[in-house]
Amino acid sequence: MGTSIAVDGSDDTGAKKPVVCFLGPMSSYTHQAALQSFSKDDVELMPVSTIKDVFETTQAGAADYGVVPIENSTHGSVVFTLDLFAECEKLYPDLSVCAEVYLKVHHCLLGYLPPPAAASLPTTTTPTASSLLVSGQCTPTPSHPQPIHPRAQPLVSLAHIKRIYSHPQAFGQCRKFFETYLRGADTVDVSSTSRAAELAASDPSGESAAVSSALAATETGLEFLGRNIEDRDDNETRFFVLWRDEGALVKGRGQQQSIKSSSGAKSQDNHASGATKSLVSFTVPHRAPGALADVLECFRKGGLDLTSINSRPSLIAPFQYIFFVEFEGHKLEDPQGRVKDVLENVGNVAESWRWLGSWENMRR
Amino acid sequence: MGTSIAVDGSDDTGAKKPVVCFLGPMSSYTHQAALQSFSKDDVELMPVSTIKDVFETTQAGAADYGVVPIENSTHGSVVFTLDLFAECEKLYPDLSVCAEVYLKVHHCLLGYLPPPAAASLPTTTTPTASSLLVSGQCTPTPSHPQPIHPRAQPLVSLAHIKRIYSHPQAFGQCRKFFETYLRGADTVDVSSTSRAAELAASDPSGESAAVSSALAATETGLEFLGRNIEDRDDNETRFFVLWRDEGALVKGRGQQQSIKSSSGAKSQDNHASGATKSLVSFTVPHRAPGALADVLECFRKGGLDLTSINSRPSLIAPFQYIFFVEFEGHKLEDPQGRVKDVLENVGNVAESWRWLGSWENMRR
Incomplete structure (x- = not known):
């Protein structure tokens, strides 16, 4: 099970700081989510390379908390994270979700400026869409009666860009910009947006770019070729904070004292409706598809709204x-036993099921 | 609305053949699914570049049917296709699903052979995993107690491969092979696996490879660097056949006479339980998350199993x-009105909803 670092509330003098691992490298969106959830001075931050590494590091006890992306408001669920939760029973038996974080996400296109001959567009004037369009579609035509309207335009000519690195989720959030201005370029999936900026910066040809955060421009020295290139201005990603929940049943939320709550203060109990959320996974018997509706009916009967x-x-x-x-609802703060009753009923109709965590609702 | 080609059952003498568009180019898995669903001699096949193009071409009437991937047994839903169905109300008002196709999917790694100096492994002997391993993990270690076990091994050394083209879905189905044998290589997303093979074939450096079908090797002349590299041997993809349903209510299944049924014969009515399936989309009122369970309860009450x-x-x-x-259940073959009643109830509790098609269940 690895070495667990004691970080509960009683251990507040000279104790080692809790370690928070996250999908790195530094300046990734997950890093920003970690900073939003924990006070920088209270914890030690540890970047790891993949979402799977976050699960493994936290399960092994080398970190007390792990931060992973779970869904984006434009592109939907992060299936890599869901697939790791599906393996919790077997591979990560001690992990559960103890908090969520919402982060506004604005993507930039970072790269090197076009060579002087190609840079016919002075960056001091605003280019028009048509002057930058290579193979885009902004005017309705018979074959494309509903042309795409990206929110942002490139800041310079993108004719020199042959290759763009990013995380698949980030590409999925910037489809309109890509379909309009970068149709001929290769998109290369990498493990994070900050890793993408590193790769673009290390290409001496200047033909590579990255979809990344503004922070990554500072880290790598790359130029802004586009700003706010996401399809929607309300683009947000939700993250989960994981921990080893072995002590949770005994200590309540003692171990969570490092995590900020929605009010900015330390976590506090709250039994109001909608104040907390929980996650469960389940399977239904083969050849009994009706059981899916039976499981969902348990929540409806118990008055616990599905979110x-x-x-x-x-x-x-x-x-x-x-x-x-x-x-x-919250499994561990359940004075009327409503969550307990519902989960018991789920256990009677599902083939298998697992509680995966309860936490404070940060979006009420 | 474009020109619609008459292809219903009555028009069987000298009529123009129905046009079936699909996610191409030729030799793609979607092409193979189209061939499984239609008799080659009965239809004219039309490859298009993207899943969106399939929706647009079929809606515009330039094709009578469109074939698109909807989900894979290993990697899950094809979110691009779901997102296009979400836009049906606005952009593709006449489209619905009229059939499904299941296709066994075996991926190959295609590319050029390594240069003679690097090709230290004679292809006549079976290489061991360790002899090919660059950065893989087959032996349990403290940091990786659960090593990955890919099903297939490379047929030759892959040290010369720097870049692999494929569709994101195909990468998602071959994660173990990639994590074991190709950790250092870039993965480049392209619109289809057959397009990936074309791109790898056109790279004169020989450093590119593609995850593609065996058929694509024949088309491009590329060599097999690996066979059956998918994570699971039961890897299958399900496809939907779309059509313009304007005449469906009047003509019943007349227009579908080109489509093969599960028995290999032409489509036939079948009212047995589980013989047909339907697809609907819906949204629930903002601030009333309980409505999700209410909508699902409509199906349970009506005895229509969710699949x-x-x-x-x-x-x-x-x-x-x-x-x-x-x-x-089938909306158009519903003698007892069960589907009709359930959809009426759905309309009462959902904020908005849309029927997206009914078809014969090909996996009973």
Whole structure:
């Protein structure tokens, strides 16, 4: 099980700071989410390379908390994270979600400026869409009656860009900009947007760019080729904070004292409706598809509103699923036993199920 | 609305063949799915570049049918396709699903052979995993107690491969092979696996490879660097056949006479339980998350089993969703009115909803 670092409330003098690992490298959006959830001075931050590394590091006890992206408001669920939750029973038995973080996400296109001959557009004037358009589609035509309207225009000519690095989620949030201004360029998936900026910066040809945060421009010295290139201005990503919950049942939220709550203060109990959320996964018996509705009916009967539902391949047999349901309520702060009763009923109709965490609702 | 080609059953003498468009180019998996669903001699096949092009071409009437991937048994839903269904109300008002196709999918790694100096492994002997491993992980270590076990090994050394082209779905189905044998290489997303093979073939450096079908090797002349590299041997993709349903209510299944049924014969009516499936999308009122369970309860009450459920961002406001539900039953072959009653009830509790098609269940 690895070495666990004691960080509960009683251990506040000279104790080692809690370690928070996150999907790095530094300046990634997950790094920013970690800074939003923890006070910088209270914790030690540890970047790791992949979402899977966050699960493994936290499970092994090398970190007390792990921060991972779970869904984006434009592009939807992060399936890599869901697939790791599906493996919790087998590989990450001690992990659960203890907090969520919402982060506004504005993407930039970072790279080197075009060579002087190609840079016919002075950066002091605003280029028009048509002057930059290579293969875009802004005017309705018979074959494209509904042309795309990206929110942002490039700041310089992008004719020199042959290759763009980013995380698949970031590409999914900037489809309109890409379909309009970068149709001929290769998009290369890498593990994070900050890693993408590093790769673009290290290409001496100047033909590479990255979809990344503004912070990554400072870190790498790359120029801004576009700003706010996301499809929607209300683009936000939600993150989960994981921890090893072995002590949770005994200590309540003692271990969570490092985490900020929505009011900016330390976490506090709150039994009001919608104040907390929980996550469970479940499978239903093969050849009994009706059981899916039976499981969901448990939540309705118990008066616990569902706030999201996702399905992923169960990997037991083709086209069987593992379902992920988020609902209002907290398993560990449940004075009337409503969550307890509902989960008991779920256990009676699901083939298998697992509680994956309860936390304070940060979006009320 | 474009020109619609008459292809209903009555028009069988000298009429123009129905046109079937699909996510191309030729030799793509979607091409193979189209061939599985239609007799080659009965239709004219038309490859297009993107899934969106399939929707647009079919809506515009330039094709009578469109074939698109909807989900894979290993990697899950094809979110690009779901997002296009979410836009049906606005952009593709006449489209609905009229058939499904299941296709076994075996991926190959295609490319040029390593240069003679590097090709130290004779291809006549079976290489061991360790002899090919660059940065893989097959032996348990403290930091990786659960090493990955890919099903297939490379057929030759992959040290010369710097870049692999494929569709994001295909990468998602071959994660273990990539994490074990190709950790240092760039993965480049392109619109289809057959386009990936074309790009790898056109790279004179020989450093590019593609995850593609065996058929694409024949088309491009590339060599097999690996066979059956998918994570699971039961890897399958399900496809939807779209059509313009304007005449469906009047003509029943007349227009579908080109489509093969599960028995290999032409489509036939079948009212047995589980013989047909339907797809609907719906949204629930903002600030009334309980409505999700209320909508699902309509199906349970009506005795129509849910076979899958998916959610995607509604793009109305952050973290509101559009839900996609598949259930057993057929809207147009519904002698007892069960589907009709359930959909009426759905209309009473959902904020908005849309029927997206009914078809014969090909996996009973």
